[in-house]
Amino acid sequence: MKTHKKNQISGHPKELSIYIHIPFCEIICPYCDFNKYSKVDDLIPDFVQSIIKEIERNSKEFTDSKIVSISFGGGTPSYLSNKDLTEIFTSLKNNFHIDKKFEFSIEVNPVDVNRSILEIYEKLGINRVSVGGQSFDDNILKKLGRNHDSIILKKSLDLLSTSFLNNINLDLIFGVPGQTLTQWEESIKIFLDYSFPHLSTYLLTFEPKTKFFSDLNLKKIIEPKENEIIEMFNMTIKLLKNKYNQYEISNWARPGSESIHNLRYWNSNNYLGFGPGASSLINGKRTKNISSLKKYIYLSKSIDNQDKLYSEIATITEEERMIEYIMLKLRMQIGINHSDFEKKFSKVFDSKFKNLLNLLNTNLLIDSNLKNTSLTNKGKLVSDYIFTKFAEEINL
Numbered sequence: 393m394k395t396h397k398k399n400q401i402s403g404h405p406k407e408l409s410i411y412i413h414i415p416f417c418e419i420i421c422p423y424c425d426f427n428k429y430s431k432v433d434d435l436i437p438d439f440v441q442s443i444i445k446e447i448e449r450n451s452k453e454f455t456d457s458k459i460v461s462i463s464f465g466g467g468t469p470s471y472l473s474n475k476d477l478t479e480i481f482t483s484l485k486n487n488f489h490i491d492k493k494f495e496f497s498i499e500v501n502p503v504d505v506n507r508s509i510l511e512i513y514e515k516l517g518i519n520r521v522s523v524g525g526q527s528f529d530d531n532i533l534k535k536l537g538r539n540h541d542s543i544i545l546k547k548s549l550d551l552l553s554t555s556f557l558n559n560i561n562l563d564l565i566f567g568v569p570g571q572t573l574t575q576w577e578e579s580i581k582i583f584l585d586y587s588f589p590h591l592s593t594y595l596l597t598f599e600p601k602t603k604f605f606s607d608l609n610l611k612k613i614i615e616p617k618e619n620e621i622i623e624m625f626n627m628t629i630k631l632l633k634n635k636y637n638q639y640e641i642s643n644w645a646r647p648g649s650e651s652i653h654n655l656r657y658w659n660s661n662n663y664l665g666f667g668p669g670a671s672s673l674i675n676g677k678r679t680k681n682i683s684s685l686k687k688y689i690y691l692s693k694s695i696d697n698q699d700k701l702y703s704e705i706a707t708i709t710e711e712e713r714m715i716e717y718i719m720l721k722l723r724m725q726i727g728i729n730h731s732d733f734e735k736k737f738s739k740v741f742d743s744k745f746k747n748l749l750n751l752l753n754t755n756l757l758i759d760s761n762l763k764n765t766s767l768t769n770k771g772k773l774v775s776d777y778i779f780t781k782f783a784e785e786i787n788l
């Protein structure tokens with residue numbers, strides 16, 4: 393990305409989403425590369441005040457905008473006390489114009505789910521909860537370094553399923569070292585018994601700077617074989633395809649229960665991100681807050697100009713916009729609508745990528761006709777390779 397000084401935003405977006413990054417976790421999972429901290433609870437009060445300052449500072453620019461979705465992610469947002477959560481949301485409510493029908497989602501750790509937290513969620517208007525369950529198998533949960541076992545997970549899901557909430561998501565991870573196909577199948581089947589409307593199935597990746605990454609290099613753990621991953625992926629499709637819609641590579645929903653907030657990210661709609669390391673996208677300009685929690689707290693409380701909080705300010709070039717568009721659309725079931733592509737980039741999709749489309753078609757990686765291109769199930773398994781191929785063509 394080319395970085396340069398932020399320009400004045402031209403025109404305020406009519407619709408806007410807000411992401412709040414809560415970077416606290418009880419313990420650090422060995423596979424996680426998010427911006428998170430544990431054992432720094434003494435910083436939470438200052439953090440809450442810094443987020444509120446950031447909300448207040450930004451709201452002045454967006455008085456005409458309507459907030460259509462709010463998402464609290466992390467980290468572990470459910471780690472915050474009810475009082476802190478209420479304080480942050482009250483600030484959002486007082487400073488932004490929130491649409492009556494907005495999606496309000498929060499990520500929760502199973503250990504935090506209890507009646508008191510659900511009462512507060514209901515009071516605040518939270519209408520979507522995403523549970524970081526990861527697996528129903530105790531050996532896998534132990535390997536993942538989670539702070540809950542399957543009993544705690546099931547208890548939390550039981551409580552949620554009898555609560556006021558209809559829109560519940562569960563996160564499950566596959567491709568964990570040593571995970572068997574049967575263990576994965578079992579986890580999905582238990583999810584199906586709960587009959588929740590949404591499931592996210594993530595393939596574990598070994599990210600630099602994580603414990604899993606160094607364990608892999610030290611040969612303490614072994615990466616699953618490609619054919620094992622393929623079997624798990626195919627098993628997921630087999631078990632879910634008649635009941636849920638795979639509207640994005642990792643996301644399954646019953647019709648009408650797709651995540652509005654995530655769809656807005658994937659459609660490159662405008663959003664503001666608050667908190668350390670949070671990104672924003674406003675009219676094609678991307679900014680990223682500094683990641684360090686301590687620096688974030690210090691700066692956010694003392695500055696009057698939001699620019700000073702950014703570690704990156706970037707305008708996306710035409711090529712980057714095209715790569716991002718293709719990548720995001722191909723991740724989604726709807727794929728690339730060729731006339732939409734032409735409207736956005738003044739280029740004919742099937743002419744521009746003629747040779748690549750032929751190659752991917754021949755290898756059964758895409759479904760492509762004159763109007764639309766999407767990934768086949770085989771293509772979804774090698775989506776990163778396909779995105780790289782498109783990026784190479786664009787950058788030629």
Ligand code: SF4
Pocket residue numbers: 416417418419420421424425426428466467468501524
């Ligand atoms: S709880 Fe979530 S955010 Fe926190 S360390 Fe584990 S995976 Fe990362």
